[in-house]
Amino acid sequence: MSVIAVLIDDLFEDIEYSNPATAFENEGHELISVGIREGSVVKGKKNAEKVIIDRSIGQVEVEDFDALFIPGGYSPDRLRVNEQVIKFVKDFVESGKPVLAICHAPQLLITAKVLEDRKVTGWKSIKQDIINAGAEYLDQEVVEDRNLISSRYPGDIPEFIAASLKKLQ
Template sequence: MMEHAKRVAFLLANDFEDSEMKNPYEAIVKNGHEAVIIGLTKGAELTGKNGTVSYTSHLSAAEADPADYDAVIIPGGGSPSHLLDSEHIIEFIQKMDKEGKTIAAICHGPQLLAKAQLLDGRNLTAFPELHAEINDAGGRFIDKAVVVDENLITSRTPEDEPFFIEETINQLGVAAY
């Protein structure tokens, strides 16, 4: 059975952890899926906190329709904190979760899941300093390279990227070329 290419949204703002965007993004594209960068504004130049990579947002969160996407990836670093106050970003994540679509968040990415009130009774991991924040939001912090709880995939740090990427690609399936 041939699978169709999936559309994967990347929620991004400035100061993202460079490798946590670059490596999953390249893996999604390499596996035949479409990667769409959603930011606070369309056409914004977004630069990683280490300055090794930058991307231009394809859409603003206000324009993006969760129904158009099969999964969402939330890179860490400082990016999630810049997105926390966007009701459009939070609604996007909530709708993706309601539809049971894959939500993959690494490092500080789970801050957005907490803000979207998706953590109650869920198992996940994140940047270790977020342990209390996750527990306060009703989640169960598990200190592992990757934690999968239904449609949520979470990882801690850049060192966990291979596991994070593998799990995300596995959930998407292989696209037909």
């Protein structure tokens, strides 16, 4: 099965992490949480979920993983100021391996400058940012464009999980 990097920081959207993570693990995929500092504990916006960072961004390479999962919330905005994170995201998208992004996750893709001529969705407040990054914004539950799977918000989680699991096969 796949080894999935989960790029995450404080204030992630709890359910956008927990539901897909549980579904991926139930299908036999291994999740490795990647963040700024190994061993730190990051918390969801609603404090319902806590995640221990398995590896710092400085310890990982795209080659270590089969897919990248980016939950939404404020986590992507917090991560996008880190140059190592941006390089990792850019290299991951360019590798052709699956990138699974929900809600505010496209903020990282925007900063990594990998959305030109792509189709993507995300939370409505970042629609114009996505368009300004050169992508076509689609207001749909799931948008799949080559290796990129994106969804808008927590209400799309079942469809996001289904599309992601299909991509991971």
